[in-house]
Amino acid sequence: MKAARYSDSQIMAILKQAEAGSTVPDLCREHGMSSASFYKWRAKFGGMDVSMMTRMKELEDENKRLKKMYIEAQMQADIIKEAMSEIIRNISASRDGSLGR
CATH class of the missing domain: 1.10.10 (Arc Repressor Mutant, subunit A)
Incomplete structure (x- = not known):
């Protein structure tokens, strides 16, 4: 920057x-x-005044940091959700295959 x-x-x-x-x-x-x-x-x-201006910039920086944290947490949740759905699909497929024998 x-x-x-x-x-x-x-x-x-x-x-x-x-x-x-x-x-x-x-x-x-x-x-x-x-x-x-x-x-x-x-x-x-x-x-x-200068102190208000400084405080506003601090809040903007904190907001930027929090938005980044939120995006990272959201991405992690999406990855976990995707992995869990894959595990559930695999379990369902293995159960369906073993029931047919």
């Missing part, structure tokens, strides 16, 4: 400058970023 070019505090400082009245094109030129990045940050982090 690509490392962040701007820290949380830098993003907050840029958003504060915009709130103070700086124009978006001037901010983008000054900080070497695209206007799309600015608007994405404003939509995501507008109205937050």
Whole structure:
């Protein structure tokens, strides 16, 4: 994953400058970023402070980790289910074959 070019505090400082009245094109030129990045940050982090922003990122990371754990558990359950159905089929087939003799 690509490392962040701007820290949380830098993003907050840029958003504060915009709130103070700086124009978006001037901010983008000054900080070497695209206007799309600015608007994405404003939509995501507008109205937050640095501690809230950090907490949100921690929660996003935890959510990503939990989703990965869920997917792994689901895959394991599917493998077990498939193996059990194969065992049951084999037992049924062996019983049917031995009853016919």
